[in-house]
């Protein structure tokens with residue numbers, strides 16, 4: 001008898017929804033002028049230390065406290081000034097990966113589409129307005145919209161409307177999104193559906209494909225789709241999984257997917273994050289604040305959200321790399337810049353380490 005493989009799933013270990021009262025009524029937020037780059041002329045909103053009051057708001061999270069050492073050199077960004085999004089101070093990850101350094105050169109370009117293969121995206125969210133340029137539903141859910149919440153959180157991390165006086169900032173402020181719903185409203189999906197989603201995204205112009213889904217069994221169909229994406233110039237960023245082990249998960253394990261582990265604010269590996277010699281990078285993935293359906297916001301943790309930070313970086317890098325090896329594609333240069341820019345943070349099994357936008361930028365030959 002054939003077993004139905006509703007293999008797991010979307011990756012969530014913590015989901016703490018925090019509705020923020022009154023923000024939707026901020027009428028001052030109608031300013032839609034998004035400057036292409038953020039410079040020191042913009043009013044400072046970013047804390048001068050990576051240590052915000054976030055810790056105090058999180059129960060049971062004492063270990064996130066100020067134990068960073070080698071980490072602090074990267075965390076302190078007092079020279080970086082940022083946009084006016086009111087919850088920027090919650091977004092410790094943006095400082096940690098030095099996103100604002102890269103924003104001095106580029107905040108992304110709309111033509112480099114980021115496909116989010118997930119539970120859908122609430123494109124009516126106040127801070128995602130206009131972000132989703134195309135959507136498709138490969139599930140039996142009646143809607144491509146996000147009922148579950150996971151996909152909307154991913155979308156906000158990557159490309160929330162930025163410097164709009166509302167909500168949060170995205171890693172890639174000017175990027176546009178493709179909503180490719182491959183997981184149903186309970187977060188379930190199958191490898192064959194993800195494979196179809198990859199191919200659809202590639203054929204519809206995706207440059208970056210975010211897959212915050214893990215399967216514990218390999219799938220030839222999934223691997224073929226990943227190889228196809230790579231051959232067509234897209235880069236796939238995939239979650240390394242939340243099993244707390246070194247066992248491979250798919251598609252992250254495949255050669256043509258960047259496997260991403262999750263770190264905490266203090267630079268340690270996030271609880272339950274996978275790691276191992278097959279993991280390619282690490283990124284912030286613990287107590288990550290982002291958009292949730294129905295104009296709400298909240299924290300989530302897991303390699304899903306680490307993956308989204310790398311996707312945002314990838315989208316930015318497409319704007320600054322050139323086809324130095326002359327093969328007609330940019331995804332190889334983007335991947336190389338992501339991985340070569342990684343910062344050693346004293347954790348084994350996370351590739352070159354935690355992503356760092358400024359270092360990746362330097363790898364491309366540009367300087368802020």
Ligand SMILES: [Ca+2]
Nearest residue numbers: 085161166168
């Ligand atoms: Ca915003």
Ligand SMILES: [Ca+2]
Nearest residue numbers: 252253254257
């Ligand atoms: Ca891989």
Ligand SMILES: [Ca+2]
Nearest residue numbers: 323327329330
């Ligand atoms: Ca190339």
